[in-house]
Amino acid sequence: MLNNFCDTSPIISCSSGTRDNVALSLIRISGCIEPSFFTPYLSRLPSQPRTQVLTQLRDPFTGTLLDEIIFSYFLAPNSFTGENIFELAVHGNRLNVERIILLFTEHSSIREALPGEFTFRAHKNHKLTLTQIEGLDLFLNAQTPMALDAGFSTLHGDLFSKYKSLYDQFLNLKTSFELWFEFSEDAGEEESYAVFRSSLFKLHELTLELYKRTQLYSDALLRPAITLIGAPNSGKSTLFNILVGHDRSIVSPIKGTTRDYVTETLSIEGIPFVVQDTAGLREESDDQIERAGIERTYQLVDRSFFKILLINPADDSQLINSDSLTYDLVLSTHGDLSPQHSRADLHVTFLPTGPIGPNSGPIGPVEIDEKIRSLVLNKYKLISSGSPILLKRHRESIIQMHNASQQMIQLIDMSNDPLLFSEFLRQFNSSLSELMGEIDSNQVLDHLFTNFCIGK
């Protein structure tokens, strides 16, 4: 990509994807070409930007009529990429789209865009920050409605404005720090300290709010998994089949039947969850493959969104050490135990463990299915209402900023040593710079002289 930094030749691509034949496809061209470029191609042009016209697209070299399209354009810098953008809404047959793109790339300086190049240009022309691009990526590739919301929020919405206010507030803090440190004689020792103190607390509040949003299971939410854990033969596979509705797991009374883990997608109210049936957790196993499976189970469980532990009370050999794991749900299986059980008679008891309230009495398969679905959905809704921050890079920066701001809050009650403050300000700034760009001393001084009457 580096070699393309200065390449400003116009680029073309089909923005709506080219995989299937669809009714409409959108072809976009971005770069330094003027609307008049299209005169030979189109029967008519819009009289001004941001206006659509229905027009005929012709190959000017052969005179062939290719398609009837909707055409519009946006002039730099008021466009997504910050360059001139031309949009052709064409009929979405795959061959048609390819033929139109070829028409432009063969006979002019327009070339096909590399993957992500439109976004790259938007970034280069300061239309999008890196943070916003991550949001765009999350938005476009979201697997769950939550990721969709989080993506848009990072791109333009609430989260991005939170980041912006964090940036502004940090600039305020840096400025008031300099005011107190260097200009307290001009601005008054106590007044400037009060300004510094209050901007520190404001920043801390903002940081804390974001920090809380990083602490919400974020990893597990991008592709939320429901994982079944339990000793061999505790009935995991049976429950798995109940949940996903067909015989995907091999169910048999022989312990250790599910050697690795199997997954299926389960849609609950349109949200795609992955259900994972794991290898049974047994302290010892001579079987190497099974041992590897058990190890993998622990890793899976760790990253899961919803963890269900199954216990067979009749099997006292399966007391497993679950200290290191916390479960969302613990089920006592084989509630009506008979030695020869089948999937139809998996009766369970909900044990009073995990965040969900106790529920007494054994219930049957249909109720199990409904009950678990509603528990999973509740947890999902509870967490997503806190708008978790899903992007790992953002979470890391926010956690570091939170640490620095916490150190400053502790420091301000102990002493007012400006050198230590300035060290934590530096740490905060370096994490913030990864999210929103650097704040340099000239910006701080500009802000200072604009907002405070400094100087004797």
Place this chain on the structure above:
Amino acid sequence: MKFDIVIIGGGHAGAEAAWIASQFPLKVALISLPNLPLGSMPCNPSIGGVGKGQLVRELAVLGGLMPEIADRSAIQYRTLNESKGPAVHSTRVQADIYIYPQELERALLSRENITIIRSQVDHISKGGTSWKITLADNEIESTSLIITTGTFLAGLLHRGEVQSAGGRDQAMASRSLATLFSGLDIVGNRFKTGTPPRLDSRTLDFSKFVVQESDSLTSNFSLHHRAKERFVKQTPCYLTHTNERTLDIIRSSRERSPLFNGQIAGIGPRYCPSIEDKAFRYPDRNSHHVFIEPESLTGHTIYPNGLSTSLPIDIQDQFIRSIEGLESAKIVQYGYAVEYDVIDSSTLKKTLEHKDIPSIYFAGQVNGSSGYEEAAAQGFVAGVNAALKIVHDRELIFSRNDSYIGVLIDDLTLVRPDEPYRLFTARCESRLYCREDNSLTRISPYRASLELSTGHDRKLRELLLEQNLLDQVINSYKNNNYQVTILDKVRDPKLDPIAELQAFVNDSDLLIDERVIKSVALSTKYDGYIKKSNDAFERVQKLETKSLSWEELLQDNNISFECKQRIARFRPLTFGDLKRMEGIRKATLSIVAAKIC
């Protein structure tokens, strides 16, 4: 007559350049306008302050002149940032405007190899390998030339509607640079600065002011003076305030203000606004501090700090008399603004030598800086480098990582300032390390590299020995699990590190300078933080210090035309230089980073 180094301009930059150059076996001449004292203080007669104090302390280790003279003429001492802990204490003194130039001239005259010439320079030309300087009635020659003409280049004074040519009140202007060097285009900008009216102390009502006594505990600048030695009588300063009436008078005179009616085109410093700036830019404020500062022990002039103005004199009379305690004040010299030419400082190397014209150096306000301390520091850099070039054919470059002088020179030569440049500590990336107290540790290697052996160098060696001794002694108490060591005490945030170490030294019967004790105590206290900050810094620094060839960058097809133009002008030598240059695109930085890694 032939000299090795000729300095044009007898202000703080010129005097400092002459002083350091004269420590080498060289013939030095200092040319100054007739009838003007050397090293005079046409604005606020104070030396030091937050940031600026660092420069003076660094000069003290380098063997500079300003710290010696400031101590000898100080009529009031203040420690700024007193409440924020010893590590950020900043020293500032008020100097006597008569004693300072006297002491300075006496010092320069004591050097046999300095000739002081009182004359206006008519023009300068290059003759063979040397410079020809044509004076009013004479002509001299020199190998190197240092230009320290301050605000005198095409100076223009403003006082209301009245304009006059001059570098300051009652002094003629120098010829313009264009006249001095015909055919050389180096003027970069036109700046403006101003000064308040001076008042007759006998007409003020001191009973209405808040008194600020001189601080007897503030440490002297010079290492050759005992820390709390005082050379002249100390005098208090006073504090009063502007009020709504003062500001009303100013606000109703907008049409007659050269700053606001378009008469002044030059750019003034935002950190040192005139009272009309404050009145118009901050309409919500109804009161500002005014510091009443005596300019000398013998004279009767008062510098009312905070009232810089270029309003017409009748308005000055009116608004001055609206202030508490100044009701019947008599103005002995009206405030004024001065506009002057500054050169494009990005045409200078970090030695302050011109990039295209060898053996000519520029220092001080002519480079677009403001302040006596900034001027003196540049004078030192130009003077020492002019001397080193002749004697050893090498350079002395200050790093911004360990010195405020380095920050100052870096900023001036890499970012052409768009207002008079003042050094703020915010400009320094390693504030934790660059403190006033440890200037000996930070700066003595620079002095040692000059290979001089004067009394000053012996003094530095003495202090460094004491410092090493103390360091060793306190570190020998490491790894003691059974009792609280002196190291623990110094690092305890609840204790005063300096008092603890002082007590330890007293108990140990060691004889150690109190300034060394302070430095060792604070360095020990901040050690861990400095290491952490350095680690982070070094990661950045690895890339920053990578050298690059600006000629090669000009050939690179991936760098935009505008960036190339800037690269050709600033000629960066390292990646850090490139990064700090104004107007360099992030994309260019990425390309270069990828290239040199």
